Ligand SMILES: O=P(O)(O)O[C@H]1O[C@H](CO)[C@@H](O)[C@H]1O
């Protein structure tokens with residue numbers, strides 16, 4: 001029997017921290033690796049550490065803090081928002097109910113629109129490092145092979161047993177990303193559209209795995225987000241995802257042949273080979289820091305535009 005989730009206690013704890021005007025955020029934000037600087041644009045901020053909230057775990061990944069930030073975002077009076085300054089990943093050892101618990105709490109607070117950010121590796125030569133990819137769809141091998149976040153009894157009798165995901169990424173919200181980029185005079189290349197492959201991690205891809213995902217139609221790959229999207233859709237939220245490309249996944253056309261190298265060496269003709277790039281989380285965080293400002297402005301602009309779209313109310 002699964003442990004019951006402590007929603008009532010979490011909501012009571014949150015209420016005790018928040019002033020009236022921040023108690024009912026309508027927009028939720030998830031900050032990806034290195035992107036929690038988003039909170040710098042919030043006004044009247046209240047930070048609630050995860051260890052003060054029953055049901056919340058601790059984020060153990062560098063670049064992820066362990067707190068919720070509530071505040072007002074955008075011009076004028078501002079819109080009440082809540083942001084996760086750090087997420088939970090299954091590879092940290094968190095169970096799926098724990099990974100998506102903050103999303104379900106956001107839904108119970110009244111959040112209707114969710115903006116998720118993450119860091120990812122590019123599988124598509126036309127999508128270079130530094131691009132922000134507005135996600136159109138996902139390819140989730142774990143979902144198809146027995147690691148689906150919704151396995152087990154439904155969290156609520158109101159949830160559908162068989163959740164459709166053909167429309168998971170809200171066209172209305174995605175539209176706002178491009179309108180916001182226009183408002184901010186970003187270059188056309190700053191923003192792309194693409195498909196996110198979710199892998200469990202924590203290993204980065206081998207070249208063969210990268211090639212498989214690319215052939216399967218994915219443009220970028222990461223180790224998060226999809227469980228959050230699935231839970232948010234189950235809760236009835238509108239969802240959009242912006243993925244910052246922090247590195248290329250190395251997918252060579254051919255493999256270096258050690259046999260040929262040895263044969264050349266033995267024949268007195270050693271070959272000089274280029275050193276292959278090896279990705280690291282430090283590099284991921286570095287690109288996150290460089291692009292945090294653009295991501296912050298985009299999110300703020302989208303938050304300002306949401307109230308102008310009737311179907312997002
Ligand atoms: O998806 P976020 O949390 O932004 O982080 C990405 O960066 C980390 C790997 O460097 C992984 O956690 C991957 O998913």
Ligand SMILES: Nc1nc2[nH]cnc2c(=O)[nH]1
Pocket residue numbers: 119120121122199201203204205221222223246247248249279284
């Ligand atoms: N799986 C995966 N996650 C990432 N997060 C940031 N870069 C990468 C990557 O190359 N692969």
